[in-house]
Amino acid sequence: xxxxxxxxxxxxxxxxxxxxxxxxxxxxxxxxxxxxxxxxxxxxxxxxxxxxxxxxxxxxxxxxxxxxxxxxxxxxxxxxxxxxxxxxxxxxxxxxxxxxxxxxxxxxxxxxxxxxxxxxxxxxxxxxxxxxxxxxxxxxxxxxxxxxxxxxxxxxxxxxx
Numbered sequence: 256x257x258x259x260x261x262x263x264x265x266x267x268x269x270x271x272x273x274x275x276x277x278x279x280x281x282x283x284x285x286x287x288x289x290x291x292x293x294x295x296x297x298x299x300x301x302x303x304x305x306x307x308x309x310x311x312x313x314x315x316x317x318x319x320x321x322x323x324x325x326x327x328x329x330x331x332x333x334x335x336x337x338x339x340x341x342x343x344x345x346x347x348x349x350x351x352x353x354x355x356x357x358x359x360x361x362x363x364x365x366x367x368x369x370x371x372x373x374x375x376x377x378x379x380x381x382x383x384x385x386x387x388x389x390x391x392x393x394x395x396x397x398x399x400x401x402x403x404x405x406x407x408x409x410x411x412x413x414x415x416x
Contacts, residue, residue: 294319297329300336309336327357335366339416343373359390365397372408373415380405 300315313336319329334349350367353360368383384405387398404414 294323297326297332300329300332304332304336304339307339309340312336325356327353327360327363330356331360331363331366334363334370338366338370338373341416343370346370361387361390361395361397364390365401368401369404369414372404372413375413377405377408380408 296315297319300312300319303309303312303315313333316329316333316336320326320333323329330349330353334346334353337349338346347367347370350363350370353363354367357363364383364387368380368387371377371380371383380401384398384401387395387401391398408414
């Protein structure tokens with residue numbers, strides 16, 4: 256029994272260390288890949304968005320995607336900032352770019368669904384909800400948020416931003 260428990264613990268430790276390495280934790284060895292560097296502009300833009308400075312965040316996010324054109328998170332934030340600035344139609348290009356880079360980007364699915372509601376396109380918002388339902392196997396906040404926004408829309412409360 257004791258040896259089974261020890262080998263189970265050893266197996267869990269091995270899995271965790273491999274998972275940490277694959278997630279970018281690195282092994283610290285000479286041949287291990289470097290940990291991903293956070294983009295200072297992305298971090299600043301995210302803080303500006305949290306402070307509701309959407310227009311101020313856009314030039315920083317544009318610099319991020321100029322350096323890293325495959326950054327789905329940056330495109331998602333560009334869409335979010337554009338939508339929150341009052342341009343839901345303009346946000347669609349950024350959300351679609353994020354989803355072309357990462358078809359399972361849950362934030363982009365939620366936010367594009369909210370943009371569709373602002374544009375009186377509830378059927379397309381429902382499609383995004385269905386995609387989130389398939390991606391978020393055990394449910395996720397983004398699914399619940401979009402589901403709530405759709406219910407509110409159907410009750411006659413159109414989102415404003």
